[in-house]
């Protein structure tokens with residue numbers, strides 16, 4: 001039960017949401033964070049601005065990729081052929097979200113991004129996907145590379161009265177992907193995640209490699225893998241890249257699940273598994289193409 005009284009509005013477009021927020025209150029997306037917080041008395045907004053009728057859900061294929069609405073749920077990511085074709089990393093990430101179908105049908109990608117919890121799956125996967133956040137607020141609309149949306153632990157870069165409208169994600173078709181996370185049990189929060197993308201040329205040499213670590217730091221940690229470009233990626237190259245990833249974790253995150261030292265220690269192995277998976281996926285795509 002929610003102990004405090006509050007107002008409720010559900011505007012039918014984005015401008016209406018921004019106008020309603022100008023009156024104060026808090027955005028309600030899937031409510032899987034907001035409502036338990038209100039129930040515990042940790043948050044008592046004067047009104048909730050519900051985004052459910054504002055047309056911010058779903059996934060649309062654009063010329064060069066995807067437009068993902070802030071209200072897109074994990075279930076919608078999993079159900080979308082466009083996501084499978086253009087952002088399979090996000091699909092694999094969504095497939096590993098716990099909480100069962102009730103949670104997958106209710107929790108939104110935008111809600112996870114704005115909540116900006118270090119342990120969440122969404123932030124690092126969006127950063128690895130080179131997503132651009134679309135934001136609307138009292139001063140109009142703006143775009144932000146998604147890495148800049150994560151301002152700190154539980155802190156997004158949204159200003160007062162701003163609403164996250166969604167993300168533009170460039171197509172990763174033809175790119176191998178890997179998503180690996182380490183956690184205590186199936187239903188527990190991640191201790192470390194790694195999202196990797198590898199693109200190979202016809203000769204099997206790497207033309208681009210992306211790796212972003214999640215849950216090991218307050219915000220996602222992108223790893224510079226430019227040294228891999230031009231190389232045929234063997235075990236030694238992947239191992240060296242994982243060492244680079246481990247070294248990139250300069251301020252490891254700690255919580256009740258794992259202290260900073262443990263997260264720092266597992267970052268390299270998790271990175272290696274994700275890169276290996278991305279390489280296998282790229283090689284398997286190349287074999288399919290050559291048939």
Ligand SMILES: Cc1cc2nc3c(=O)[nH]c(=O)nc-3n(C[C@H](O)[C@H](O)[C@H](O)COP(=O)(O)OP(=O)(O)OC[C@H]3O[C@@H](n4cnc5c(N)ncnc54)[C@H](O)[C@@H]3O)c2cc1C
Pocket residue numbers: 026027028029030031032033034035051070071096097098099103106107108109110111112113114115119120121122158162163164165
């Ligand atoms: C049982 C369970 C299992 C879970 N398992 C996982 C898991 O395996 N991995 C994982 O990463 N997470 C997991 N989660 C967390 C879940 O992913 C998040 O709770 C969810 O994505 C948040 O989205 P929401 O739509 O419910 O957000 P809400 O609770 O509605 O909102 C979250 C916050 O973001 C703000 N907000 C939301 N949308 C917007 C917007 N568009 N613009 C501006 N502000 C906005 C809200 O005001 C609030 O502050 C789990 C949660 C539960 C309850």
